[in-house]
Amino acid sequence: MSADLNSAAIPAQRSAPAAEQATVPGIVRDIELAEPLPLLPAVQADGRRAEQAWLLIRLFSEPLGFLLLDLPEQGLTPAELAKAVEAELGDEVRKRLGDVPVPVHGLNPASEPDFLAQRRAVLTTAPHITVVVCTREHPAELTKCLDSLLAQEYPAFRVLVVDNAPVSDATAEVVRAAAARGPVDYMVEPKGGLSFARNAAVKAAPGQILAWLDDDEVADPHWLAEVARALHEHPDADVISGVIVPAELETKAQIWFEQFGGHSKGRGFKADEFGPHTRHIQSPLYPLPPFGTGANMTFRPGVIERIGLFDTALGAGTPAMGSEDTLAFTQVLLTGGTIVYQPSAVTRHYHRRDLEGLRKQMVGYGTGLVAAYTSLLLSRPVLIFPLLRLVPSALKDMTGKDTARTATIREDFPQELLSANRRGMLAGPRAYLRSRRAARAKVRATQA
Structure with a gap:
């Protein structure tokens, strides 16, 4: 979602001359509608000029959606911010407030909001959860x-x-x-x-x-409470x-990653369910x-064992580079x-x-995705036929102008990144075979 707002409603801020002023592509903020809306200045406390604001809009801590707003020189007043929220998320607000x-x-509600009451009820019988963080030489x-956890x-x-x-x-x-x-417990593999x-x-x-949770993430304070809520409300899940x-949008590369879909890939903020009853809608x-994605996923006991564990020929640290989570899902x-x-x-x-880091990531995404399909076909060759029927949809998603994959890409997005992603896809099958040989060699080495 995006909105372009222009306003002269507040005085221009004192700032350095344009030639001297440093800029930052974007700022990331949470906006809580139950609290007075803030003024969003274009010039930040450190003197840098912010071009955009990525805003997670919440109501009584519940995330309703996000806004990506261009910041005019005068900044955004609370009234302008409310107008932008109304334009994009007004229906979601009215569902909860009338x-x-x-x-x-x-807001000063007369009684506890339903969302908070439901969370509090779940916490009275909170199940024990083990949070796993796999890491390699990223201490900072x-x-x-860990602080967030x-x-x-x-x-x-x-x-x-x-x-x-x-x-x-x-x-x-x-x-x-x-x-x-x-x-916090520790073990070595x-x-x-990664697998x-x-x-x-x-x-x-x-x-x-x-x-x-990945080691380059931080968890919202209510993350585990909301996981527990989902487990409670969906006993069959x-x-x-x-x-x-995003935790930050300090560089163009980070902005471009979000344009490509970030980790959300067009999922939005509407709860959903996938299973045998949805196969006619979502293959x-x-x-x-x-x-889902492996950086924020929770499995009930025994589910990972039931699918045969994670494929050790997939994931970070292998020639396949990723998608052990995609295959597991x-x-x-x-x-x-x-x-x-x-x-x-x-x-x-x-x-x-x-x-350069983003380019490698795009290659890895493409390589890992096709490597995961290679793994799937090697274990279940009969799936080749339904996969071939899905090829037209996949091509449309990759090349269409208004798909979940491409709708948020702006004109400044480097086409070389899309090319890198596709090069990775072409390398996927061979990369998986190399990964499988390497994984087997590691197992033999530890058994020797």
């Missing part, structure tokens, strides 16, 4: 991640950090410091590769609800998938819009399972800051 306009000065990022407003959880093929004791030191403040690390966690935590929003074989659905998308379970991701 026939009233978007509030500018906040891991520190922020220890700040969870949830009564029954622990964090399990899997140190994947470490070459230093940096991760162990970070975990040791966090464990002094809360329930010597075989390099090896994921599987080690599964084997170390049998019979437990497993929630997964095998997997709960939350929403991932388990083609996840666009997908069912697909396998859950193909075996009759159910995945629930719970957009109130929010995590924030620090996107790659530089163009």
Whole structure:
């Protein structure tokens, strides 16, 4: 969603001359409609001029959607912000507040809002959840991640950090410091590769609800509470998938990643459910819009074991580069399972800051996706026929101008990134075969 607003309603801010003033592509803010709306200045406290504002709009902490607004030189007044929210999310606000306009000065409800009452009720019988963070030599990022987990407003959880093929004791030191403040455990998986690390966690935590978070993310304080709400409201769900929003938009590369769909890939903020009853609407074989992402997913006990664990030839740290999560979601659905998308379970991701890092990520996404399909076909050759029937839809999603994949791409988006993504797709089958040989060699080496 986007809106372009121009206003002269507030005085121009004192700022450095244009030639001297540093700029930042975007700022990220949460906007709580129950509180008085803020003034959004174009010039930030550090003197930089912000070009856009990415705003997560919430009501009594419930995320309703996001706005991407261009910031005029004068900034945005609370009234202008309310107008923008009304234009994009007014219907969602009225569903919860009745026939009233978007509030500018906040709310003082006479009774506890339904959303908060439901969360409080779930927390009285909160199930124990093990949060798994797989990491490799990212101590600074891991520190922020663990800080956010220890700040969870949830009564029954622990964090399990899997140190994947470490070459230093940096991760162990970070975990040791966090464990002094809360329930954080540590283990090592010597075989390099994200799927090896994921599987080690599964084997170390049998019979437990497993929630997964990447080390370059931070969790909203209510993340686990909203995961628990989804588990409670959907007792038949095998997997709960939350929403991932940007933690910052400090560089053009981060803006472009969001234009490409970010981690949300057009899912929006409407709760959804995928399972046997939705196959006529959404094929388990083609996840666009997908069912979830590995950076914010929760599995009930035994589900990962039921699908044969994560494919060790997929994921970060392999030639296939990714998509162990995509394959897992697909396998859950193909075996009759159910995945629930719970957009109130929010995590924030620090996107790659530089163009080269984003280019590699785009290659990895393409390579991993097709590698996952290669894995699926090798295990279930009969799926070739339904997959071929889905090819026209896939081509439309990749090349159409108003699809979930392309609708948010602006004119400044580098076409080379799309080309990099497609090059990765072409490399997918060969990369998977290389990954499978490498994974088997790692297993043999540890058994020797």
